[in-house]
Amino acid sequence: METKPANNFLRLKIAEEIKSGVATEVVTRFPPEPNGYLHIGHASSICLNFGLAETFGGRCNLRFDDTNPEKESQEYIDAIQEDIKWLGFDWAGEVRFASSYFQQFYEWAVVLVEQGDAYVCDLNAEQAREYRGTLTEAGENSPFRDRSPEENLKLLSLMRAGEFAEGEKVLRAKIDMASPNMNLRDPILYRIRKVSHHQTGDEWPIYPTYDFAHGQEDAIEGVTHSICTLEFEGHRPLYNWLLEHLPVPSTPRQFEFGGLNLSYTITSKRKLKQLVDEDVVGGWDDPRMPTVSGMRRRGYTARAIRRFCEMIGVSRSEGVVDVAMLEHAIRDDLNENAPRAMCVLNPLKVVLTNYAEDQLEQLNAPCHPSREELGTRTLPFSRELYIDAEDFREEANKKFKRLVIGKRVRLRNAYVIEADEAIKDAAGNIVEVRARFIENTLGENPEDGIKPKGVIQWVSAAGGKRAKVKLYDRLFSDEGPDRGENNFLDHINADSLSVVEDAWIEPSLIKAAPEQIFQFEREGYFVADRVEHSEAAPIFNKTIGLRDTWNS
């Protein structure tokens, strides 16, 4: 099941570096900002970073990039850690926080100022934008650019002391306002934010920007390969500039790869948060969400997610992976590992007229068609039972391999039956089917040589139980919900959730533990809900249907 890591440009690159001595060890890090829950795109990055560390015998840190307290919270910090552990990864040592390096960053800011490489600027946001120039025109130097180191030092300490209002001043690197790379036009290093921080409380009225934090965090932790997505490529010169101008303890290098995009899915924390805030879904862990916790609740396994990440590979081209690949990964895992059981979602009563009313047989059925070691379970069989209404027609053509009047069908793991009559209500709806069971057909074909047309699932009315089943489908009906002109909210699939209040389940399912996954035969894979399921009120979520190649 576990596959050997496929080669990708980073693995090859690092292998070369180690061979040539450019690199002597591999230390990576996964650096989420705690401003939302992890999603499938993060899972891919996690697999990459932890995977690289593992294949090269190095280590991978978990570091919260918490430099913008306004959008962050402890809830996210806790959820992110749980998700990573659930995915099966262990970070090296303690969890790290950018915020625990704030004092060091400040001291380095002082170094920059003393070197004449940074200055305090009084331009407000709008003015700064005007001075920055455009993509095709050089920017202009800020009128505050030539303040003396002494003055800058004083101003910076006043900023740190909370003497200025938000937006009144910033600290900027003094690089080149005419650089064709916008990131080098005197980027902002510190801004004033008088908000308390989830880790440092009210200790700081100023917070470093991503650019002034990331490379230094990596350097402090001895990260050797700082892997990020393509949009940070233009920041690399700045990342390097800072490391070159600061007395940092090591020299990490940044590498970029193309992050994951999935069809029929959005992977934007901002938009995912909007779905949660506007109650479009039940929460970050709603089974329809592409979040790690949502997929977990949906019934996806960590193994399938990791396998999927291995399948799609890693490259520098930005594409859209077909969600069918993710679906294949989970089906592949569950087909192999999920015990089988029977559930009737849309019950139609069948009465076996030749089966004694007081008779109740206990049939035995394997839990898996090809893995004997998964054991067996007991299926009560009785005169009255339920099949799915979809599996019966009064008459049908040869292609319909289910129950038809005058024809036979195999009840999965039980007898072959033959239908005689459909009982209808006043409105003409079929409410019951009268049928007969064929003797001696347990594990055998009928002695008269007339074989059943097909096999259907069933549950005994006498021994079966009831359960609520939530049927999930894709959250979005459009292949690219937020691509181009699309507004993702316009493409919500109205049928992404439908609830079956009273499905019939075979009795063995009543003992299901939360998060236990089954294949309901001929239907798909279902998981006992992680939070709401109980023996008294069983609730199953549909993970994914079986592949269905039956057309017409």
Next chain:
RNA sequence: UGGGGUGUCGCCAAGCGGCAAGGCACUGGGUUUUGAUCCCAGCAUUCGCAGGUUCGAAUCCUGCCACCCCAGCCA
């Protein structure tokens, strides 16, 4: 119209000068007490386009074209 990237089958992706891996999807056929799984077969004379170098190019060179990213005191 500045800079940085990317272009190999419908999708993802190997390939790194020697004659186009693999997976997903799809299409046939076989097995089957799940119309599932499994099995077998098919699926790029061609690598964005045009030139050039070479005995030989997806791989090297030149020039085009397309798409993505950068003008947050977000990350």
